[in-house]
Amino acid sequence: MATKRPKSVAVKAASATSGLMLPTFHESTTSSGLTVLAAQRGPLPLVAVRLAVRAGSAVDPQDKHGLADFTARLMRRGTARQSADEIDEAIEFVGASFAVGSNEDLLSFYVTTPAEHFPAMLSLLGELVREPSFPEREVELARERALAGFANDLDDPSVIADRAFTRALWGKHPYGHDVGGSTAHVRTFTREDLVRFHRERLGPKVALLSVVGAVEPGLVAEEAEKAFGAWKGGPDKPEQPPAAGKIASGRILLVDKPDQTQTQVRLGGPGFRMGHEDYFPSAAMNNVLGGGFTSRLVNEVRVERGLTYGINSYFDMLNVGGVFAISTFTQTERTREMLDVSLAEVAKVRESGISAAELKKAQRYLAGLYPLRTETNESVASVIGDIRVHGLGDDWVEKFRERLFAVKPKQTQEVAAKYLFAKAPLIVLLGKASAVKKQLKGLGSVTVVPASDYE
Structure with missing residues (x-):
């Protein structure tokens, strides 16, 4: 039969x-x-x-x-x-x-x-x-x-x-x-x-x-x-995590690893969920700030000052919330300089936004990069799945460039003001605490914990 x-x-x-x-x-x-x-x-x-x-x-x-x-x-x-x-x-x-x-x-x-x-x-x-x-x-x-x-x-x-x-x-x-x-x-x-x-x-x-x-x-x-067809078990509908609530901010966590000659640096604050309406202006704005190899953070921190080999900023988007973050590292004795320079660059974009020329460059870059996500069968299968799982809409790929190029400078300034550490960020540092802590005066209270806490 x-x-x-x-x-x-x-x-x-x-x-x-x-x-x-x-x-x-x-x-x-x-x-x-x-x-x-x-x-x-x-x-x-x-x-x-x-x-x-x-x-x-x-x-x-x-x-x-x-x-x-x-x-x-x-x-x-x-x-x-x-x-x-x-x-x-x-x-x-x-x-x-x-x-x-x-x-x-x-x-x-x-x-x-x-x-x-x-x-x-x-x-x-x-x-x-x-x-x-x-x-x-x-x-x-x-x-x-x-x-x-x-x-x-x-x-x-x-x-x-x-x-x-x-x-x-x-x-x-x-x-x-x-x-x-x-x-x-x-x-x-x-x-x-x-x-x-x-x-x-x-x-x-x-x-x-x-x-x-x-x-x-x-x-x-x-x-x-x-x-x-014979698969059984599991819930009748997905369990949605609780609302993201308040993302930590305004504190410093220093993870002590005494053998280190460099400090790992992480800065973070509230972002947005997957599929949020702020995605496209935020993607363009962040590409200028720290999401690309020619970004402001890379230029100021790596090229001009030699503080690190790499730094990037990014939006991590999940189903019920997300974060905006910066990740980098530097020599132990230059930890405070790294923090000050990075936060200053973030503040410039938060307060003044990006230029029209920078926006156009970011739009062209992101629009040119996106097709790589649909080159192989594997990538298409993943994109189709993500579109449905995260509720992005079946026209997400087809309208990606259109929505990206529709972003105006004013929108990038609005999302910068909203997400680029409007409140003091969470600062997480990993390194030699005895040498790093004394550099942090004036930034707020510092909590020191051993690296072994994270095994």
Whole structure:
């Protein structure tokens, strides 16, 4: 008896003067409730698959930080029917690849495969997602590797500074812990924790499958039903993290690492959520300030003063909030100079905005860079998924340049006044505390903590 092909609806990309277009994609839903987006795209006989599940680190249990990431990575290490070695052999035999990614909002599973093996590889992905067995020995080995990794992180000042920055910025909010967790939490992980998290948090109704490449959309819908139609578990709708609330500001956290000859510097304050109306003027403004290699911060801090090899400013946007931040490093004895110069450049843009010429240059740069996000099947699959998961609108790519070029100088000044440290920023420094602290007079109270707190 022939399998009934699920109904699919074509979603045609909107036209735009920019000429930047996504391929037409077809939307269908499996009997289990999984949304499927398929776009046929050549000429190479390859297919890229992304399964995005709304179960990132923000839904980690309070006493099990890192469990979402840990669970996702263990799902490849065995199923009810195959061992980890058998899974690896099946993937390698057909020349496919499999990867897992995680962030605060999402777990993502990626498959790239020759088109002729697409049905088999999608079936394997379905097996991994529906029925991971989490073998006890694999859990033990993964836990040991993770703990060793945390210990090694103490030798990487940039990693520790980022970890301290995240915790200080977000506090007790679900975004306020490292995606991978910490030694104290990961040490407690058990197989039962993974089984429970998989059952309660991963499911078809909080997931999105995007498939792009040399495969007919009808076949994608049919194979998705075979692979995921029996998928059960998970919530009926995504759990939205609480509102971002108040982002930390006006304090200085000094992480002591006495062996350092350089200071890691992080500055941060409130930003905005993914898809916010301020995105386009903020992107252009930030490119001028510190988002590009020819930015004001790079010119003043690196070129003119030789304070660092690298500095950048950025907006980190998540589902329910975000931050504006600056990341850099400098010689221990020049820490205060770095802070003063960086904050002065930020203040100039906050108070006066950017020039019309700078705006035009930023617009041309960003408009030229964006098409790189749609060059490969993998990137298109990710973009399509992000558009739907974050509610950006199906015309996001097509109208990207149009919306970018519509930004006026006044708008960049407005977002600069709003986000460029209108209040004193959070300052996180990692370095030799005895040498750094005495440079911080007049900046506010300083809290000193050992680097080992962030293992």
